[in-house]
Amino acid sequence: MTSTDRGHDAIPDPARPPLRPTKQRLAVLDVLESFDDFRSAQEIHELLGDRGAGVGLATVYRTLQLLADHGEVDTMRSEDGESIYRRCSDTHHHHLVCRSCGATVEVEGPAVERWTSAIAAEHGFSQISHNLEIFGTCPRCA
Amino acid sequence: MTSTDRGHDAIPDPARPPLRPTKQRLAVLDVLESFDDFRSAQEIHELLGDRGAGVGLATVYRTLQLLADHGEVDTMRSEDGESIYRRCSDTHHHHLVCRSCGATVEVEGPAVERWTSAIAAEHGFSQISHNLEIFGTCPRCA
DNA sequence: CCGACTTTGACAACCATTCTCAATTAGGGT
DNA sequence: ACCCTAATTGAGAATGGTTGTCAAAGTCGG
Numbered sequence: 001m002t003s004t005d006r007g008h009d010a011i012p013d014p015a016r017p018p019l020r021p022t023k024q025r026l027a028v029l030d031v032l033e034s035f036d037d038f039r040s041a042q043e044i045h046e047l048l049g050d051r052g053a054g055v056g057l058a059t060v061y062r063t064l065q066l067l068a069d070h071g072e073v074d075t076m077r078s079e080d081g082e083s084i085y086r087r088c089s090d091t092h093h094h095h096l097v098c099r100s101c102g103a104t105v106e107v108e109g110p111a112v113e114r115w116t117s118a119i120a121a122e123h124g125f126s127q128i129s130h131n132l133e134i135f136g137t138c139p140r141c142a
Numbered sequence: 143m144t145s146t147d148r149g150h151d152a153i154p155d156p157a158r159p160p161l162r163p164t165k166q167r168l169a170v171l172d173v174l175e176s177f178d179d180f181r182s183a184q185e186i187h188e189l190l191g192d193r194g195a196g197v198g199l200a201t202v203y204r205t206l207q208l209l210a211d212h213g214e215v216d217t218m219r220s221e222d223g224e225s226i227y228r229r230c231s232d233t234h235h236h237h238l239v240c241r242s243c244g245a246t247v248e249v250e251g252p253a254v255e256r257w258t259s260a261i262a263a264e265h266g267f268s269q270i271s272h273n274l275e276i277f278g279t280c281p282r283c284a
Numbered sequence: 285c286c287g288a289c290t291t292t293g294a295c296a297a298c299c300a301t302t303c304t305c306a307a308t309t310a311g312g313g314t
Numbered sequence: 315a316c317c318c319t320a321a322t323t324g325a326g327a328a329t330g331g332t333t334g335t336c337a338a339a340g341t342c343g344g
């Protein structure tokens with residue numbers, strides 16, 4: 001389930017675990033503020049080390065998954081299969097990602113939402129979700 | 143580079159290696175005929191074993207990549223990050239995949255193609271490619 | 285301040301994928 | 315057909331991201 005997967009989760013909040021604001025979780029959230037492109041769990045772990053706040057690698061993974069579950073971060077897979085993360089706005093959106101520098105732009109498009117629903121309905125599919133990522137070369141890297 | 147990545151490869155055929163029709167490659171192509179949903183390299187390797195034609199795992203991986211490069215198969219990542227493969231038509235298309243049984247429908251949509259190009263252009267991005275996957279529950283599994 | 289429950293961290297375990305390299309095979313002359 | 319050379323294969327080792335384990339430390343309600 002990727003973060004681009006909103007749109008059919010009408011359930012208010014199915015009794016989620018408390019989610020305590022521990023030092024480590026806050027630290028992760030804090031590093032997430034420091035960039036606006038997608039980074040791997042390992043990179044984030046390293047950044048945490050650099051800034052003094054050493055957080056265990058396993059904890060970084062756990063925290064990122066947790067945040068993703070709670071819709072606090074977007075997840076996607078880089079072209080070589082790594083999971084990469086990024087803070088995101090809480091509305092449904094997609095990403096336009098620069099293939100060379102990783103710069104990311106959040107984009108929205110009712111047209112696509114409508115199209116996917118229509119196509120799915122046409123084939124009798126229900127409980128639809130979708131992933132859309134656009135890759136390209138940004139103006140600065142061109 | 144995923145198979146949904148056509149559209150900017152205007153180069154005719156940049157001196158591709160010969161690509162010999164070996165026994166193993168033919169065997170892989172043959173198994174690919176036997177199903178119409180996405181399967182992992184490991185599953186394909188196992189199917190090959192079952193049908194007597196034992197092909198080395200490494201070779202299966204190599205062959206699938208090769209076929210993907212040549213546009214003979216579609217590649218995508220399952221939700222848990224595995225690469226999965228499927229024979230495909232040679233036109234640009236996307237997939238509507240059943241979350242529970244894996245049934246796959248190829249779908250086309252000029253609207254989406256136009257939309258992604260427009261969005262990308264609007265942000266000054268060039269050399270665009272995109273991935274779009276739609277997941278849902280098919281009529282038979284509903 | 286206490287006890288129950290969470291969370292953490294170091295490290296081992298997993299597992300898909302890739303690498304290595306010697307042995308085999310296919311193709312193109314001759 | 316027969317060589318020669320380059321491509322291909324297979325078995326196993328190596329890699330690397332991610333998850334599991336479990337004892338130690340932290341957090342919260344009462």
